[in-house]
Amino acid sequence: MFKIGVIGDKDSILGFKAVGMSVFPVTTPFEGQEILEKIAEENYAVIYITEHVAKDIVQTIDKYSDRRFPAIIPIPSNQGSLGIGMSGVKKSVERAVGADILFRDE
């Protein structure tokens, strides 16, 4: 049985607790990195991480991209979207196709 984790600043992720996910409030990206590395080894299948935390620990997140679990998914925080999640999609397109063919027109 796998769990769902959420990492981010307290105000953005508090609500996720009510729907039954495990929330890990952090204040600095460094803290976020430590927690991510810790819970990635536990049985979390999906870890959502707010973009404001994710933007400073991209390297740590990329480390898990080739592994089947956990899936680390950036989500917008309450300060708005930074476009990191979209750029992740774009990155996999570039990796597979060699050129960006989805977002060309934007």
Add this chain to the structure above:
Amino acid sequence: MALMRVNPTRMELTRLKKRLNVARRGHKLLKDKRDELMKKFLELVRTNKELREKVEEMLMTVHRNFLIARAVMSSESLEAALMFPKQSVSLEVSTKNVMSVDVPVLEYKTSSPDDTDIYPYGFAATSAELDGAIGTLSNVLPYILELAQMEKSAQLLAEEIEKTRRRVNALEYVMIPQLEETIKYITMKLDENERGNLTRLMKVKDMMIEQARQAMNE
């Protein structure tokens, strides 16, 4: 193209020809695999993009609702209300095989089956805005999980495509030309030996005829 370091023998030639055949077949198969993977990937990533746009929009609504809820309640009572969740989500993970890539399939189970039974607090001390916020968030749940599944699949497929493309290119531009070149080299070398042998035989025959003629004359 660099030649392989082989002995130009007939044995070696047969061996290399076999290898070339295998390489050609492998190349064709891998190419087919790459094309099919690419097709699957593009389909997936297109829906992925749309879903992400949708989820981000939904999450922004959730954040807005929470912001309002926080504005009308004190943060202490808000936190107290959400301190002990009633609902819990657990994931059932299985894998699906897409062109020999194992992609995850997530199925979620909530502890309380009723969607309206998720509020972990009494309604007396909390505001209606909080109820609304949690309600919207719980509606996002299936989408956000689908997003996770899709995004992970896209990442894994992208990795596999990259790997397959490398293999195809290595076969197409390195292995196969090298084998062809070496086979050509061996064939030419063998032919050359054959011709050398023939000339030698003719020469020897001439010499023998000459010797025989001299012996007759004496």
